[in-house]
Amino acid sequence: MPTLTRWFIKSAMLSLLAAFLLAVAMHSSLADRMPWLRAVWPTYLHLLVVGWLTQLIFGVAFWLFPKHPGASVRGSERLGWTSFVLLNLGLLLRLWSEPRALLGGDAAGLLVISAVAQLLAGWAFVANTWPRIRAR
């Protein structure tokens, strides 16, 4: 299994764990003392769908999809790592700033950076994977 895939899958598992812990906190008495826990539903959902599911797919696809037609078997490693770093940076920024914004606070532009980072991560994955999807 390539190193990048191991990072994707381990980060995916951490996201899953974080999402489940967040769900526990949202439904516990902690939410009475920490009102931001009442505003993290979208963050929880994206930790599951982007952090866990999408990231797991990215990792496994990088590993198992057909070989790249060029010299490098799995396409551009740099593009793959770019996707990994930006996706996780975007998720962490979202985790930090989205509850604040939903409670009417100022996210200080962090949500914009998070959005752009995740968008570029997705596009980097598409760009790197597209040439590997070919008929035999």
Added chain:
Amino acid sequence: MPRLSVWFVRTALAYLAVGFLVGAVLLINRDVSLGAPVTRLLPIHIESLLMGWMVQLSFGVAFWILPRFRSGPERGREGVAWLSYGLLNLGVMASAFGPMLGLPPPVPLLGHTAQALAAGAFALHAWPRIKMFGTGR
């Protein structure tokens, strides 16, 4: 990778690109108001990423790697799987873009119906292929 899987997976990648773009716009709108109509993009974000990306990718990969048959067409009823591809994408387009374009309610309803039929068609195709490797026909 068989031709139908190429279509499924490439279409899934296209929806991933669109879904992330719309998601980015929606997230930016939480920080910097881009105007009320932006929230109407939500069905496109959800449908593109859940059905267009994830369901479609799983269909494409399943068609590629599920056990094949030793006699007859190796992947069974390919026509039904192609039907599933067409219905799924018709369904995603109708249910994602119908509400934003202000199309009448029957359009999203037809979209979801097409998605249900797509799931049925894909199950019909894949059902006999869910078997032990090397067993059956």
